[in-house]
């Protein structure tokens with residue numbers, strides 16, 4: 659009998675020990691996984707913050723583009739801006755790569771790569787100290803197919819060809835109506851548009867604050883037909899209030915001296931059809947032979963509020979920016 663009891667006690671002890679070991683082992687696994695899950699949650703949140711920082715860095719950098727190559731001042735500005743935004747959002751080490759357009763003739767985008775070591779807190783019991791998190795963001799310029807806030811002027815593709823042949827010159831934008839024959843023949847003439855209706859007040863307001871509607875590739879517009887010197891002069895004066903000191907070399911991207919105009923092909927019956935958009939910095943208003951003249955400089959890259967659908971529009975330097983990855 660004593661022998662049986664001793665054996666039973668032994669069994670109880672041994673089984674109890676086995677259960678205790680099993681429970682202890684399970685708890686280590688359970689706590690280990692819980693620790694890893696909690697730390698992965700922290701790491702996941704960190705990568706989210708990191709992605710936001712990289713997205714804003716890429717969008718800030720792309721504003722400085724396009725650039726000819728990675729040796730250009732424009733590309734350096736893009737990298738500087740991206741690094742500045744990354745740093746402001748707590749990312750110290752980022753690398754920037756150029757994204758070229760289809761024929762590799764210019765840089766139209768910036769890819770920003772970031773790495774950060776996220777320290778584990780709980781998973782240290784499993785011997786895991788940190789994890790390196792990698793993320794990237796790419797922002798690219800796309801030729802604007804439509805634009806909001808255009809001024810009621812337009813230029814032909816022939817005019818743009820002569821502007822682009824010497825883009826750093828000061829261009830005398832001579833504002834004319836469809837009744838000015840010179841508009842159709844000479845470079846530097848910009849036709850006045852009748853957006854909404856042909857009234858002088860509507861034209862002046864569109865010049866002053868920009869057309870509120872959207873202008874789109876392929877859209878047919880009516881030209882102004884009457885005398886428009888007065889409304890051009892008034893609209894210009896209203897537009898540049900508070901921006902008299904801004905210069906081509908030193909202005910904010912949203913300075914009202916920056917104007918976006920549709921580039922058009924002339925149709926019969928005093929109408930035009932939009933084929934793209936270009937942007938200018940208006941330096942001053944003068945008058946010459948009874949016509950309004952806006953002395954301006956071409957801007958090779960402007961980001962507008964608009965859209966890019968199928969890329970039908972000709973690239974005259976007005977873009978929308980978009981995160982592409």
Ligand SMILES: [Zn+2]
Nearest residue numbers: 901904913914
């Ligand atoms: Zn300004």
